[in-house]
Amino acid sequence: MKVVIVGGGAGGISTASNLRKMDKNCEIVVLTRDDKVAYSPCAIPYVLSGTIKSFDDIVMRTPEDYKKKDIDIITEVEVTAVDSGKKTVTYESKSKSKTIKYDKLVLATGGNPFVPPMEGVDLEGVYQIRNIDDGIKVQEAIKDAKSAIVTGAGLIGIEIAFALMKQGLNVTLSEMMPQIVPRSLDKDMSDILVKYLEMEGINVVLGKPITKLIGDKKVEKACFDDEELIDADMVILATGVRAELDLARMAGCEIGRWAILVNDRMETSVEDIYAVGDCVESKDLILGFNTISQLGTTAVRESKTLARTICNKKSKFNPVLNSMVSKVGKLEFGAVGYTTSFAQQNRIRPVVQKVEALTRARYYPNAKPMDIKIICDGNGTIIGCQIIAEERVAERIDTMTLAITEGLTCFDLSNMEFAYAPPVSMVTDPLILAVEEVSKKFN
């Protein structure tokens, strides 16, 4: 069996590795545009900030390492055609073109950065961050820059803005929406983050799109809402990615609203073609509709399911909640499930409570505030949670992910047992305080 994988990101490489663990004999070929594989793009902002010393540190394995596992990674090639009838893939390197057969084809084509409609976006000094090469370019550009604008205040945007601030630039973080992290946080929670970013010296501009980038060859200023001008020696577009669908379309795979449609075994509508990662749609766990989950963890988890599918083992990819966490400077923030407004948009009348607790016993040194927001549906079933604190956020998000997955109500969870010691939590855990408070709204 010959498995050809298009894409060397988290989805593609993990599929190759998982497949090899389960099947020692199959032929595995990975085709990738990049010259590097097996690195964590999530780590790029932390290299830019100087927290991680070098881009070399975040590359875990080389193509040669994979060669030893009998995985053939062909780098710096562009796949130009798929023929799902003949079961072939054609790829082009610098000079030549080659067509190879496949028995199973995996599309892990990922996404392309979305470029928002704005004048001057082709000026020098405007960057997107897809891969390490982009990271290196930005790292170089930082040296000569005094000011930067990062547009798009999702996780990557915030992390990059923070990194550039750390490097001494005057940084503006801009977001078209009236709040940052709009997909995962309610406005009152995002305001806590904004306050922190501003305290750290980042200029946050909300609710105003950049309409124009101005400069002579190289960007110099950005124009917001056709009025306000802000200096920018560099501009970073962190406005999300759109699934890359050309090959999927060419192969005849059914495409959904945003990305390739796959079933819970990661099979596309075309026989022997599979897809994973940023280029596929997932099922939402709470209401069951299709959604996108462009997270490294999702890609890695999908690839485990897919490897089992290809090996004819029982496999099932569960619906997603898009649980996320990030850390900028001192502040860790995370979320899972629906925001209040997303719930409302989906005809749920959310019952919501925000509480302020502490990360340790009140009397224990360095106890820090922890803000927690719980979102329930009308029956008390938990459908969302958002947490911001200086420590111990991620794992609480995981606990809530499990609670939502299991369909628990706030009443159920308020009876839960939690581990306690003064240095690590409160005798009544912050999560319990929060679910107890929201429970009261149902009395």
Place this chain on the structure above:
Amino acid sequence: MKVVIVGGGAGGISTASNLRKMDKNCEIVVLTRDDKVAYSPCAIPYVLSGTIKSFDDIVMRTPEDYKKKDIDIITEVEVTAVDSGKKTVTYESKSKSKTIKYDKLVLATGGNPFVPPMEGVDLEGVYQIRNIDDGIKVQEAIKDAKSAIVTGAGLIGIEIAFALMKQGLNVTLSEMMPQIVPRSLDKDMSDILVKYLEMEGINVVLGKPITKLIGDKKVEKACFDDEELIDADMVILATGVRAELDLARMAGCEIGRWAILVNDRMETSVEDIYAVGDCVESKDLILGFNTISQLGTTAVRESKTLARTICNKKSKFNPVLNSMVSKVGKLEFGAVGYTTSFAQQNRIRPVVQKVEALTRARYYPNAKPMDIKIICDGNGTIIGCQIIAEERVAERIDTMTLAITEGLTCFDLSNMEFAYAPPVSMVTDPLILAVEEVSKKFN
């Protein structure tokens, strides 16, 4: 309605507070031996270590604070009699004796430190740590001491040993069993802790009971197993507590193997008498038998249930898993559910896996080792988890508590979604790595 509560620890005081929140009118009287209430005994080791500055810091509220909430706390009295027929309680202060009526009586009598059978236990310089006054005595004694032995290597014993070491004493931690934390950790996990304690300079003596304390008036040496002698200017008995049952017996309450029997509404066998905290038995969540759960969190949670019961509201105390966490020096350790040997003693054939993971992405600064052990029953249902690392242990224990409570298998959990960012976890969470590994044993 007049509610009389005997005991001013976590169970008694929390019952009073919760009751007052639900019922503004009932009369609430708390009778306690202590002169202080509403402090966290779990915090005493951290005051002794100097991490928390003073014992004053860990007292959250005074009897006067409770007076303002219309809760009458009568301190420094000994309850000497209960008459469940006449519904009266008799208590004695320094000079006088008084008998009062109750409509509802709450026994929150806690436990008494167990004194192991050893010669010389009445010598000066031998301490138990039940309350702040004991803590203050030990704090005083530290000043003149050069060496100390702490016997009993449960959480408190370890925390105290570490505190005395921090204060510059030569410390021996001794445990009769061949490992430390025998109730919650497997030997291989406890060995990691032993290694750390030894590295910090604590002498750990396992598998040998102290048979004799030697000294002229004041303790000078301890004799282990009738052979080895170790110097000790002070000896701390941290050998657990036994439920205080005198009043419960006097009232005619049914007593189980270790403590007062209560139903899931915290009612004893005697009408209008209730009990919470270290003096009651709980139900074990996994196999359903009676157990003891002498944890502050359990007492606090029971008191919430009891307040609802007394107010005639729906109430139910769930079975327990005895999830626990502690931190000594840099190392955080926690556990929930059964150890391997406890499972075996209960005719479960455990399927067990230990993995070593990291607390952050491999390339992220200060990524630390995390040791995780998962214990499943023969069907793959998770029944126990133990974790040791320098950070982020407690909340992972909570996630596993939820997983065990929900009856999840290792296969279920290996499909779970977890939040990821390089500064706070691995792309495949350590818990997932662990459940994936144990899952393989079922193939």
